[in-house]
Amino acid sequence: MDAFLPLQEWATLAAGVLLGVALLYLLRPRRRRIDVPFGGLWQEVLAQADARSLGRRWRRVLSWLLMSALAALMLGAIGEAHIGLRGCTAPPVIVLRHTVIVIDASASMQTEDGLPLPGRLDARTRLEEARDRAVKLIQDAPRGERFLVLSASGRLRARCGWTTDKQVLAKAIAGIAASDGGLDLQRALDAASDALVGRQAPRIVFVTDGGPPITPLVRQLDAAHATVHAVVHATVGPLREPADASPPTKAAASRRAQTTQAVDNLAVERVSVRAQPGDASRGVLMARVRNDRAVDVVARLEIAASADAQTVADFQDDRSVRALRSLAVPARRSAWLRVDDLDLSVGRFAVRVRPPEDADWRDRAPWDDWGFAVVAERKRLGVLLVSEGNLFLEAALIANDRYRVRVVKPKDYDPATKPSGVQVVVLDQVPQSLPPGLPGMRFALAPPTGAPATSLHDAGDLIVRDHNHPVMRGVTFHDANLDQVRTLPTLAGDQVLAGERGGGAVLVARDDEVRTLEFGINLMETDLGARYALPVFMGNAIDWLAGEEGGLLSPLVLGQPFSVQAPVRSQMWIWAAPNRAPVPARVSGGQLVGTTEAQGVHEWRTGESQLLARPTRLPESERPGLLRPPKQRLSAQFAPTEPLRATTPAWAWLLLAALALLVVEWTLYHRRRTV
């Protein structure tokens, strides 16, 4: 028991009061004398009550006990007793302080560290640990310290106002859930420092898993004159005041382990769906799966489809599952999964990656196991073909009615001028470079002007090196009867899609800011121009170059601002995010703008028009491979400098109990009054 008074003084006072109560009961009180006209009637009444005489005798003892308990409870209430074992020492000095607790609620906080708890299938998440740590911090704070709780992810949310009520704070903290998005740390710290301006003894406690760098931002908090503590999972020792707490220090007690160690995690990085050429009802699904482990993994993949699903839960219905696949993913690399001949009559697809069934490890980051894709209306693309009359190439492009093809002669081509209405440029045996900022592909046996010379080889055939690349879907170069090929130099990040038997790269894809394809052949010197593969290949290539490889809209990046091109002009778009009620979307310059933290399929509607997007891409800071700290338990890391014991104010309960006893006494003795 902890009380406002020191325990010894409180015990002395209690003993005195209880002794007084006992004395009052021991001293037999003088009864009031009442004259009655006829004692005979009372004799008759009392004779009936004699059966309860034993109870009457005990009533007095019971009454004494009740009154003693009542007095003890009242004393406890007056002394503001707390339940706990803090000891007999005087309570800490009350210092009014203002603390903003910022709890990281980004997607990485869903990560499960450690082994499953007894009785649970899953381990505790980082957010659970963070919540517990914040609650302990509040419980251990001296009286008079006021707190403000913020949860920070892509958006910032105040969970409660300034308060010293620890129950309110604990309830607010319990309501924090991790989002699917990233963390806007700058915004969170700005808001926290703003809330502390002009307040006494300001302090910011940032509870995070250590993803974002904190120290540079902390230096910007001078205006708030706040002491900033970063409680980073598994990296910071006991939370305590800096030794030189006066004057207010701006030093950040943050250390952080940003590691790229391998972790037990599989993730779906990208999903795309594309209709087959000539048959829009069937298509191909492509999914890129990343393995963050240090060893190769044969991942299990579930492909689900639905007409109207939006969230992960919607796709978990067994009837939605369309295919089950296994995919070998090299250690700490990514691999493409390709599922052919999918029925595209339902427009929404989800891919889930899981560890092998016999795995003895668990996926630590379940929040990146899903990817989503929708079959959307494909845009018409403007293609500029620069050729000296290559009818094979022109025919392969014209065969696809989605392309508006414009043909110019090489002498009329100016690489310094960006042609209007053109999304992709195709250069056929043209030495000039591509226009700046425009994606394109080059067919050339000769290197472009200024490029180093490359070797020419006799090659009868080409070997496709990457069948899973979107450009090579459904394409083969068998019996192409190539007379000559030019082997291409490759840079870091280049993808070799096809090559000669000797190993030289002939078809190279470069996925930089602007995508390019380099094909070291002359179509006029092969049989490829007469094959069905050429229109397919050109369709794949143009779509990939234009960023339309899946026939999809761009994925949204969770937790960060996005803008999506609205297909029709309207100011009244309704946005339905997963697990969210539809709200009016913000439209700016024909773009739908906003932020989202919900993973799943998003819908925008206006009138008859509908637009779908898939927010599956996580910000780089939230990738588990970058964030993973060493696996350590919080309890071991945060060795408390003093015993962390929760104390609960009990005076209100004592007062209530005293009142209850009073009611019992009142009822039991029927308003007994002794004089």
Added chain:
Amino acid sequence: MASSGQRAQRRARKVGSGIEFADHRAYTAGDDPRHIDWKVFGRSERLLLRQYEEEEDLSVYFLLDRSSSMGMAPAGQLSLFERALQITAALSYISLSNLDRVAVVPFADRHARPQRPLRGKGQFFRILRELSALELGGQTHLNSVLRDFPRYRPRRGLVVLISDFYDTEGLGDGLRYLALNGYEPMVLQLADEGLFRADHWGDLSLVDCETGDVREVTLTPALLRAYRAAFERLSARISSLSREVGARHLRVDVSSPFDEVVMKIFRSGGFLG
């Protein structure tokens, strides 16, 4: 009803001597054959006696309880005894006005010796003086008093017993004895409803004002309810004994207005002629 034989305003059913025909009754041996209704015998061959109502004076005895318990009074109200005096005075005046004979017989112990009844309105002030001279004291022994009263062989008449009936021995067969001796008893039970509204709760010492006995109780609402139930049982016993001897029993609350009390007595019948 027993009468003194002098003319008065009160009607007494007396065979033969009256003027106004009242009823027939069957002839029994010993009856005066002059009162046989021969006309009826001629028609029905049955011997019936004619009865006449005769207005005669009546002896009215007020047996007035002056024991200590009658002195209990609720705060700011009359005591039972004071109310009893009022009732006695009022009924005496009415009786005297009816040319009846009135005697006040106060009692407190075991004896009730009647004085010579007084007659005529002029005696009313004498009765008042007698009443004002009465003092409280002693215990109630109703059974003894009722059995003692006929021993002095007062003239038969109406005996109005005014008491709170707080007697440990009870009425016993006193009323029956009185009736068997030719008196017509009338029972006025004075009660104080304020006794059932306690001003004090908790541990109390209850002192019997007549005997001085002390009983310690923890007064609670439940106990007070039990007390009221006991009082109702006492009242029911008195009422039952009264009915057995054909007497009227009236319970009068001392806190009721005086005029209501008197009207209640009148409405009960038997007192007015």
